[in-house]
Amino acid sequence: MGVFSSFGIYVLAAVAEIAGCFAFWAWLRLDRSVLWLMPGGIALALFAYLLTRVDTDFAGRAYAAYGGIYIVTSLVWLWAVEGQFPTRWDVIGATFCLVGAAIILAGPPLQR
Incomplete structure (x- = not known):
C-alpha cells in the first residue's frame, strides 16, 4: 500500500474519530439525546x-x-459541520502538521 492509500485511510479514520467524539460532545455539551452515543461508539x-x-x-x-x-x-x-471558518493561524499550523505527516509517511520503513 502506498503513501496515497495510507493518506486515504488516515482521512477516513480522522472523520470516524471526529464524528465519534462529536457525538459525545453533542450529548454532553449540546444537550443532545444519549442515543447519539451509539453511532458515536x-x-x-x-x-x-x-x-x-x-x-x-x-x-x-x-x-x-x-x-x-x-x-x-x-x-x-x-x-x-460547525460553521466556523478556521483562522489563518489554524491553517498555518495545520500546514506544518500535514507536512510533518507526509515526511513520516514518505520515510523508509523501520526495521524490527
Whole structure:
C-alpha cells in the first residue's frame, strides 16, 4: 500500500474519530439525546480499525503520521459541520502538521 492509500485511510479514520467524539460532545455539551452515543461508539470503533489498515509495522509510526491528518480534518470539520471558518493561524499550523505527516509517511520503513 502506498503513501496515497495510507493518506486515504488516515482521512477516513480522522472523520470516524471526529464524528465519534462529536457525538459525545453533542450529548454532553449540546444537550443532545444519549442515543447519539451509539453511532458515536461505532464511529470510534471504526476509527480504531482503520488505523490498523495502514501499511506500517509499528503502531507509533501510524499514530504519529495520523496526527497531522487529524488536525487538518478537524479544521475541515470545524468549517463544514460547525460553521466556523478556521483562522489563518489554524491553517498555518495545520500546514506544518500535514507536512510533518507526509515526511513520516514518505520515510523508509523501520526495521524490527
